[in-house]
Amino acid sequence: MLKHLFTIIILIAASKAFAQDTLKFENALTVASGSRYGREAIYTDQLAYKMANGTLQTPNESGEFTSGANGEKIFWKAIKADANGRFSVFTRRSTQTTNNPFLNPGGIDRGSDYIYLSYTSLKEQTAILNVIGGNTLFFNGIPHMGDPYGSGYMHIPVQLKKGVNELFVRGASILPRIILNVKPLIIHTDDLTLPHIVISEINGILKGAITISNSSLNDEDALQIKTILNGRQKQTKIAKILKLSMRKSIFDFDASAVREEGNYNLEIQLLKNGKIADLQNLSVEAVKGSSSYKQTFISKIDGSLQYFAVTPQLGGWKPNSALFLSVHGAGVEAIGQARAYKSKDWGTVAAATNRRPRGFNWEDWGRQDALEVLELAKKQFKPNEKQIYLTGHSMGGHGTWFLGATYPDKWAAIAPAAGYASLKDYGSADGKIPDSSKNMIEKMLLRAGNQSDVPKLANNYKQLGVYILHGDADRVVPVSYARQMKKVLADFHPDFSYYEYPGGEHWFGDQSVDWPPIFNFFKWHNIKADSAVNHIDFITSSPGISATYRWATIHQQIQPSQYSRIILNRDRKSSTITGKTENIEMLRLALTEFAAKTSVKITLDSLADINYITQTDHDTLTLEKSDQQWQIVKGVNVQNKNPLRSGTFKEAFNYKMIFVVGTKGNAEANQANLNKAKYDAESWYYRGNGAVDIITDKEFLGSKYAGRNIILYGNSENNSAWKGLLKDCPIQVSNTQITAGKHQWKGADLAAYYIWPQKDPKLLIGVVAGTGAVGTKVAYANQYFAGGSGFPDFMIFSSDLPKQGSKGIKLTGFYNNKWQLDEKNVAKSE
Incomplete structure (x- = not known):
């Protein structure tokens, strides 16, 4: 039966000296597993639970998988692929109901199905696994990033064992393929990051990035990329690519010989020991300076190559003109966003990417990408600092609401089009963020995501002009979302405009974003100088996200990630x-x-006055509240929490983080550590167009990797970098137990995510730990890369998490400002 069920179609494609065999599947099994993932730290996944605990049985048709909430049996069912080899399962709504929004956010069961396939290999060999669709997959028990948006560029090197190889994919529509007889090193051309060559600019060395897979069983640390364009050559050493992994690699190319518009052949040679391991030809476009174009840059977040798009000012950019930052919708490329705008005679349009067409919903690292592009565009185009504007469409409408509320002093006016304000109300592809919970642990997790609750920050719009545009026939983002924010603003805002486009659907042409009344509205709005703003009213959920408004900075909170407000x-x-x-x-x-020499009196919260005599005309005063009194603090301990390093756990994935994998345990624990790190790297690549260095604890030398955040995988007994980095941390993980201050749990199936400060006042250590291989496998799920998901400073859980949700969490919460465990900011299991 199994031989018949997993019939394989073999397609042979000749490729120079290699004859690639592409295997497609005709039959599979599926089960309505009841797994639930969304924008939360908590998830449920019975299959992942069984796999981690070693209790997952090989599926067979009509075989029992588990029992449902009401005792009903759930069985595996046979399904067939369509003519293209795609498997589709249309059971998207949950058969189990729950009042817990953490288990069923929005009532939608996203990706509740698993699809099972197997392939019998006659020998041990390496291959490329390409599964289009699906959220996460397990190949022979090893987790890998799926391709939920059907992008097609996840070419994952895997090792086939002799005999049966098993593939479990979480998703409802997938196109799986296994590619055999591949070259050890392959350049993939379906996920390029390339700039345009702009004829009017001085084009010398430009940067691009391309994905390379290493399906060999050796790490490759001495590879180079050689480029040839119009006779000009350039050679670039690229970062290490681990065995059985893929990486987006940066290369240089010389465009100085290109002087006319058109498409040019860019030859890419991948060199190993000076010999060509693979070769591909790309097309790079040269455009006029008056056209919209792409421009690449190296991100400070992770050192990867990103791009932003520009629609130039009419007649060429002029200093002291306006700058319009535009943020795109889901599935839209930044260059497409830029091309929707006609050139303006009074400013330049810069379109950020959110790191991917869907990326992070303009939150988390999408938010940081927008800020990076804003600063780069300001440096390049030298705009009038009073004329910076923000606009966006659909998901970018949400980005406009979110970035406008989070950084209100950066914009003269904002214009969300066809947008939703909050992921709690709309949700998008990863689901909604739950609105509330009665469970203390779930409340703590939601608190870590307070920055996403945009309506609670709406007061920050008061100093901004706001123009809301929405089609009244929009069925993708209904107009009710615009009306919601219109009602919110109407209660207090003195300067907003609102327009519903009659009969307008979600996209009604370029005027959906390039709407003349928006730019007319922008024209009569300017950012006031700080000297002209004597009244401040500002709210933030975290100084680590947004701390400063005008001449005041919220340096530390009393309750981390709760809303803080200043009215001055x-x-x-x-x-x-x-x-x-x-x-x-x-x-x-x-x-x-x-x-200078002015006697200033400061009175806050109706407490005792503070009197201070300025020394210069640019003094900065730091005040601390203690025992219900404000007092001047002369010296600030930079090792404490501060706006550069305030938490939460997700903050560890900043500052060019490096993954350090423990290798001092037994073979199973070491492999689980490596599996988790590679899965995180794949997810970061897929969601954030990123690239991560993965090294072993043996390779780790603090001085070599100074200035970078560190993510440790393992525990105190199997990661030799642990002691030097975490010896003072109150949370400790060994092979048998986890301690957190006075709390202690024993077992081989425990796991933890948490952060700890480095000596550098802006850097962190992130820890992904398990007491044993089971604990590490339970920690495989990386929900922290979902845009808007909330993860406090620490979270300790057991293997019950994927089975029982929040009941599997032992402890979660925040350190106080001195990086101490404080029971006031902790939630624990009953």
């Missing part, structure tokens, strides 16, 4: 600052509007 009034005539604060422990005030 500055009176230069009387030399006073008065106001009130909420959830703030440390506050910095720039006294730049007071001359």
Whole structure:
């Protein structure tokens, strides 16, 4: 029966000296497994639970998988592929109901099905696995990133064992292929990051990036890419590519010989020991300076190559003109976004990428990408600092609402088009963020994602002009979302405009974004100078995300990730600052509007006055609240929490993080550590167009990797880098137990995600730990890469998590400002 069930179609494609065999599947099994993933730390996945605990049985047709919530039996069922080899299962809504939004956000069962396939190999060999569709997959028990958006570029090197090889894919529509007899090193051309050659610019060395897979059983650390364009050659050493892995690699090419528009052949040679391991030809386009174009840059987030798109100012950019930052919708490329705009005679349009067409919903690393592009565009185009504007469509409409509320002093005006304000209300592809919970652990997790609840930050729009555009026939993002925010603004906002386009669907032509009234609205809005703003009213959920508004900075909170607010009034005539604060422990005030030797009186929260005599005309004063009194702090301990390093766990994946894998355990534990690191790297690549260095604990030398965040995989007994980095941390993980201050749990199936500060005041250590291989396998799921998901500073859980959701979490919460465990900010299991 199994031989018949997993029939393989073999397609042979000749490739130079290699004859690649592409295997497609005709038959498979599927099960409505009830797995639930979304934008939360909590997930449920019975199959992953069984796999981690070694209890998953080889599926067979009509065989029992598990029992449902009401005792009903759930069976594997046979399915057939269509003519293209695609398997589709249309059971997208849950058969189990629950009132817990963490288990069933929005009532939608996203990816509840698993599809099972197997292939019998006559020998041990390496291959490329390419599964289009699906969220996560397990190949012979090893987790890999899926391809939920059907992009097609996940070419995952795998090792086939002799005999039966098993593939489990979580998803409802997949096109799986196994490619045999592949070259050890392959250049893939279906996921390029390339700039345009702009004729009017001085084009010398430009940067591109391409994906390379290494299906050999050796790490490759001495590879180079040689490029040839119009007779000009350039050679670039590329970063190490681990065995059985893929990586996006940066290369240089010389465009100095290109002087006319058109498409040019760019030859890419992958060199190993000076010999060509693979060769591909790409097309790179040269455009006029008046056309929209792509421009690449190296991201400070992870050192990867990203791009932004530009629609130039009419007649060429001129200093002191306007700058319009545009953020795109889901599935839209930044260059497509830029091309939707006609050139403006008074400014330049810059379109950020969110790192991918879907990326992070303009939150988390998408938010950081927007800020990176904003700073790069300001440096390049030298705009009038008073004329910076923000706009976007669909998911980019959400990005506009979110970035506008999070950084209100960066924009003169914002214009969300066809957007939704909050992921709690709309959700998008990964589902909604739950709105609330009665469970203390779930409340703590939701608190870590407070930045996504945009309506709670709506007061920040008060100093901005806001123009809302929405089609009244929009069925993708219904107009009710625009009306919701119109109602919110109407209660307090003195300066917003609202227009519903009659009969307008989600996209009604380029005017869906390039709407003339928006730019007319922008024209009569300017960012006021800080000297002209004497009243501040600002809310943030975290100083690590947004700390400063004008001349005030929220340096530390009392309750981490709860909303903090400052309402301040500055009176230069009387030399006073008065106001009130909420959830703030440390506050910095720039006294730049007071001359030297001025006696300034500060009164906050109706507490005792603070009197201070300025030393210069640019003093900065730091105040700390202690025992219900504000007092001046002369020295700030930079090792404590601060806006550069405030938490949460997701913050560890910044500052060019490096993954350090433990190798000092038994073979199973070491392999689980490596599997997890490679899965995270694949997910980072897929979701964030990123690239990560993965090294072993043996290779780790602190001085060599200074200035970078570190992600440790393993525990104190199997990762030799642990002791030097985490010896003072109150959370410790061994092979048999986890301790967190006074709390202790024993077992071989425990896991933890947490952070700990490095000596550098902006850097962190992220820890992905398990007490044993089972614990590490339970930690495989990387929900922290889902845009908007909330992860506190630490989270300790057992193998019950994928089976029982929040009941499997032992402890979660936040360190206090001194990086100490504080029971006030901890939630634990009953």
